[in-house]
Amino acid sequence: MLDPLTIPEETRAAIIQAYDLSGYRDSGCLDDLAAFAAELCGTPVALISLVEEETQQFLAAIGFDEARTPRDTSFCAHAMVAGDPVMVIPDASTDPRFLDFPLVSGPPHIRFYAGARLVSREGVPLGAICVISPEPRPEGLTHFQYCGLEILATAVMGRLQDRRAQLEYERTVEASEARVADSEQRFRTLADTMPQMVWSTLPDGFHDYYNARWYDFTGMPNGSTDGEGWSGMFHHDDQDRAWARWRQSLTTGEPYQIEYRLRHRDGTYRWVLGRALPIRDAEGRIIRWFGTCTDIHEQKLALEEREIVSQELSHRIKNIFAVISGLIAFAARSHPDFSAIARDLRDRITALGRAHDFVRPHSAQSRPKARQDSLHGLLGDLFEPYRDGEAGLRIHVAGDDVPVDDRSATPLALLFHELATNAAKYGALSAINGHVRLSSHCRGEMVTLCWQERDGPPLEATPAHAGFGSQLVELSAVRQLGGTVRRDWQREGLVVTIDVPLAAFSRPPGTGPCR
Template sequence: MATGHANGTIQCPLAVPESIRAQVIQTYDLAGYRDSGGLDDLAAYAAELCRTEVALVSLVEEARQSFLAAVGFDRPETHRDTSFCAYAMLGDEPVMVVPDARADARFADMSLVAGDPHIRFYAGARLISREGVPLGAICVISGTPRPEGLTDFQRRGLEILATAVMGRLQDRRAQLEHVQTVEESKARVADSEQRFRTLADTMPQMVWSTLPDGFHDYYNARWYDFTGMPDGSTDGEAWNGMFHHDDQERAWTRWRHSLATGEPYQIEYRLRHRDGTYRWVLGRALPIRDADGHITRWFGTCTDIHEQKLALEEREIVSQELSHRIKNIFAVISGLIAFAARSHPGFGGIASDLRDRITALGRAHDFVRPHSPQSQPKARQDSLHGLLGDLFEPYRGDEQMPRITVAGDDVPVDDRSATPLALLFHELATNAAKYGALSVLTGSVILTVQRNGEMVSLRWQESGGPKLHTAPERAGFGSQLVELSAVRQLGGKVRRDWERDGLVVTIEVPLAAFSRPPGTGPCR
């Protein structure tokens, strides 16, 4: 038998602490649930099934029991010390039956037994939460003892009604949990959005975002500060009107391409400043994708690069002017050599060779120097193949029978390697034109470039020229110049093989000698 406290609360041996039960009960939020009548039909059917005057759905808490549905009983709650259901929910059987409460020591002295409504018969099916925590019971009560208790059909029916009650309560709990989850999610989203906006507003760049279709729906404070436009006035497609007229179509085309392909967006354009001028900015955007790879949003930035752009343009102008003057110096030197040759006829052969070397250096410089869009070479300025093609132009011949062919790997070059490469291959081509394969119409040269890890092999192979019998007895100035360029300036090695069909020169040069690492060279 349970023991009582001074406040009348019955102390029952619970499977879980009352604090845990209270937390579980709270998840159902059942305050005022009786007024909704959500369980009245189940209570009415229990009374009809068991042929009793009273049927209740009780929720047993630490000090009281409240009724979520009631038939034939008008009190909304009672003290727990008068609760039959407090015992029923903790019983070993799904349904507890009390044939006559006056004959049961647990209940005989209860006020509801000794007094109104004079409970005699009780039967209750326990209500258990999904965690296994007892909550209360659905019960039937009568003022008349019932020695026979319940039939098997009634007992089973009461169990089914208990399951139905918990099903409805569980649905309510699930709805509440869903609402709570949604609210918590909204709160997290709102907090995340607030954090993002705060972060975006502190950035020096203009930040914007669009929907998957490209509709602009957000700009940070920096955008409005830069453009001077009212908040929201550039949403949708109005952003393009902020660009310089000459840049609008280009920006639209690039943006549509990114939207269609999902490729990152990057472009430089002129954006109208709040003072009415146009400033150069760099626009970038990346897509955000869901787990299935679908784009859910685009985030982008606009960075003011106007000062850098102007400085770069000024530097380009200065670089082009310096390069133009250097080119003029080459022309002046060639002119001086020609003038000296006319004054000293015996100097003519040497002058011609020297002038040709100066011309080769001029070609190399012209290839790697800064250019305007109008003077830009057709080949990439960092291409070894492009540089060699430019140097060999005087020896190329027709398309049906090229005299010099460049094949194999391409290697990046810059202004540091262009000069020794120009001298090196000018000497080889000149010697081939004077004495080797290019001295006859049927001769040709193949230059094969092969990259092997950190080394580059350049193989110059002549064929179809005069047959060779022995190597020259001594090396001329041209050979010394080849050694100077390849070994001293490029840090490589040179090997000559005087094969019968023509000269083969193999040059091994470190890859690092061709160009500087990115970001370490002079600006062009």
């Protein structure tokens, strides 16, 4: 226990307030302990007092009618600051501290008093449980009665502490609920100001909240789309797909994202982007899902229109390639001595057309099976004419794949068309068992492409001069892609090593990762 003489009254008042004991006497919660104290000590009066700044109130009283008395005439005010746990006054009429008290000199003529102090969990004395008799008792209390009064004081504080703990819990809950309510109100206010539709679900996917924007968009009455009612807002063709994706997210906890058509209040269907993320507790369990629906109808229509325009342009460009090839063929028929050059030129134009159609197909039917941003896919399409029946391609592509776009597709097509054409005329592909291995390796910001011919005619010497095809390779790799070219004329076959900056393969510069 703290030194009671040094405890400020405001500290005691704050602790007393924490017990909120107003009207406690009427509940009778401590009457049994007071009655037992009177029975234990054989006195007609027993009290449980709470000593406040100016008065003492009685939380339980046996044989005493007053609800409170002044503190300056309180025995318990002395008992709670006494040196011993129990203060015993054998005869108050002979004790100079108490002989002038009205309750000693007048009714009920207190003579004997014994009080055990009540101490809070902080060590602050609050009052006492006491027994009183109008008869003096020179012998005081027996050891059994003394110990029993101490135990009763502990029992009183146990009950008061239970009440305090309950009050603190209720206040904590109330404060928590208030914070939650305030947070909920803030969230709803924020959600209602957002341009997106906002919704939330329970962990099992039951929809229990939509913001004002949702009801404004759909025109539905509040609460009418709770639970599974929201699925009826989807376009019929999108319902199964949306439900399957949503169930997958609920099962796996993966983020939810999908585009679907949602019924507008005017009866039309508009494209929206639906997204949702799970909220997890400290143990990782999903406690709620929060999602949004963003109206993307205009953007969707604009993309579709742009795709139509892009396909039309691609179709016209492909026609231009065909016209040019036709003009070359017409010129070759008129000038037979030009036929060999014309054939090479037409092959190059065809390679350009294949590269263009790979990255910019003019229709859904012409869309390649491989990914349109894939270097391996582009090369596989370009080398398709070199397939040898059931044996498959004679040019094998391996290594790291790299994203490509229409900017790099043209020079890449020219470069490898020339290498493949030369290999078919003079190199590995001119022999029955000859083959080529093309590998790609991504190292930081550079990509190395290695063309390696094997099992073709042995090379006896390095060519004395570079032909037009070699010049095209240089033009494509160095000038258009910003790379370097190295040739190694090995006896087993030509090896060409091309180093190209990663940024040259696709837009935006430097952001395309190797896969």
